Amino acid sequence: MDVRAPARTWGGRTADERRAQRREALVAAALEIWLDSGWAAVTMRGVCQRAGLNDRYFYENFADRDELLGEVWDEVCAEVFADLAAVITENSDRTPVQILRAAIARAVALQADQRSRARILLAEHAGSAVLELRRQRMLTDSTDMMVAVAWPYLRPGVDETAFRMSTLAGIGGFIELLTAWRTGVLDVDADRIAEHTSMIALQLGAMFLPPELLGG
Template sequence: MRAPARTWGGRTPEERRAERRRKLIAAALDIWLENGWAAVTMRGVCTRAALNDRYFYEHFAERDELLGAVWDEVCFEVFGELSAVVAEHLDRAPLDILRLAVTRAVDLQSHGHARILFDNHAGSTVLEERRKATLTESTNLLIATARPYLRPGVDETAFRMSVLMGIGGFNELLSAWRLGTIEIAAEQIVDHASQVAALLGTQYLEPAALDGDQH
């Protein structure tokens, strides 16, 4: 018979280890949001998390591995939020769903952790790789969501290029908005992104899919 795991303070070693990992990621995320990814250091994260340095290496071989873990957690959170929007409104027209998703993305940019995905990541190989992978995953997700509504015989390569440009341009617009390069209201971003999506929709989507408020 397997002996029960020993506990300290009512928690097993595995639970305490998981808690320390959560604290390190949370501390790194706080520092990143306050001062950018370059300010995230092993010593600073451990100080913020009130943990000994050795606990950092219990979970991460180096800072880049921690930065990647923070990115992955935020991506999981953001994709979860946007996927929930889509799932809750599947009875609506595709462009209506997209507008709702864009609205949520803009809201997350100004009030949530999502803005770290739009930071300047120049100088960090791991974050640049994560950014490229996220762009690819976002493109694949949007294509898969739109596929049931595509016109017959759509040029798949042209459609992918258009989606890639749309998502990349939207990301750049959010970054410019956050940095103050362009001074507009959140509603203007939603309206403009929706208008651009509608223009693309007329090229690739079935006419019936372009009608709003379908139930």
């Protein structure tokens, strides 16, 4: 019979639980610095100082800063995708155009909130190969999600490659529009960004949706 010794605890937590707590603290500290000053300000020393941990705990969890940056990005990106997926689910009984408008409005709102974690996804990432790769993957994943959501509503016989290219162009343009707005290139309010993007989406949708589904 395999009898395992119970895990030792300190302060009511096991070693694994304490390590997980330290990792969470490091990720949270990195995110705070990133939101305040950009990804380039995220350093091992700065993160440890803000988390109240010494350097050895950083290397207990991450090989280097790039791994930490990737962890923060992945956590926030997953959170944003789950948020948008929830919006889509909540509006599933509405028309495709209404669903898309709701998702667009939510994406704009996330970028309008000055303390939203989602803002790091559209910030400047030049100089970080790990973040540029993740930004590209985010665009691909967003396209995949939109194609999957829209596919049941499309006209029979739609060219999937053409639809995917149009969706990719639409999402890429939306990201660039949000970035320009965030950086002050466009002096308009959030409602206008959402309204204009929805209008463009409707124009693209007309290429692939049956006429009866273009209302709303």
